[in-house]
Amino acid sequence: MYSIEQLAVERGGRTIVSGIDLSIEPGWALQIHGANGSGKTTLLSALAGLLPLARGRVCWRGDDVRRAPRQFRSELAYVGHANGVSDDLTVLENIRFAALLGTADAPGGNDGSNDPASHEDKVLEQTGLHALRHTRLSRLSQGQRRRVALARLMLGRKPLWLLDEPGDALDASATDWFTACVDTHLRAGGIVALTTHRPLESGAARTRHLYLERSGACLK
The missing domain is CATH 3.40.50.300 (P-loop containing nucleotide triphosphate hydrolases)
Structure with missing residues (x-):
């Protein structure tokens, strides 16, 4: 509680x-x-x-x-008004960096899959970011950057x-x-x-x- x-x-x-x-x-x-x-x-x-x-x-x-x-x-999973993502990294790099920091799970950690990238791919598909996964955030819109921040939230188990x-x-x-x-x-x-x-x-x-x-x- x-x-x-x-x-x-x-x-x-x-x-x-x-x-x-x-x-x-x-x-x-x-x-x-x-x-x-x-x-x-x-x-x-x-x-x-x-x-x-x-x-x-x-x-x-x-x-x-x-x-x-x-x-x-x-x-605790906290997402502030600022997205807390790096414009110099790609979508995928931002998500994996969050996993290294402990604010999100490593790929595959949430669904029990033997494929280490399956959960990561699933979340990126759901957010409409899969086709942009190798794109630097500096090239994305504000809405797409917000989705990256929320995708990191979904990959966590907080x-x-x-x-x-x-x-x-x-x-x-x-x-x-x-x-x-x-x-x-x-x-x-x-x-x-x-x-x-x-x-x-x-x-x-x-x-x-x-x-x-x-x-x-x-x-x-």
Whole structure:
């Protein structure tokens, strides 16, 4: 379980968000909504352990993530607003570099296949990137680069996904693919928390919504 207890985050001496108190069970998603400047990205960064908390705590599997950061990070997949990919590498090189860093599995590691490249090929086909696998990212569109970042996410076996506006720059078909991947992850018992300026379609019974407003945070 992933829980947030009386969380408050400050930046530059100003309180950005406060009083966040919720828990997310396996198989559930949290969508964080709010206008530009409402603190969505700041909150997500704090939930990922990238920003200090002014008050409260974030717990993963019952442990404060500040006390057990290594365990938390080993089970966390984070995709920020920036894609975190290298324009100097090809699509395939970016994916394999992520595997070396431990942010994604080595090819074939997720489906039990004896073919070391089968899972890699499957994900690249699903994302529409297979024909571009030897292309440097500097030659790709923003939407294609975003798909590379999300492909690395799919190749991992991390139970907790924290995603900042994952649908940005995705076209309709890529959005449908990503939504299906989120649903598959939730059905397997994973947890997703994401920021979004437009609701992501997923199983309504498995999704909670947090709205960041000037008057405070509202959980539905």
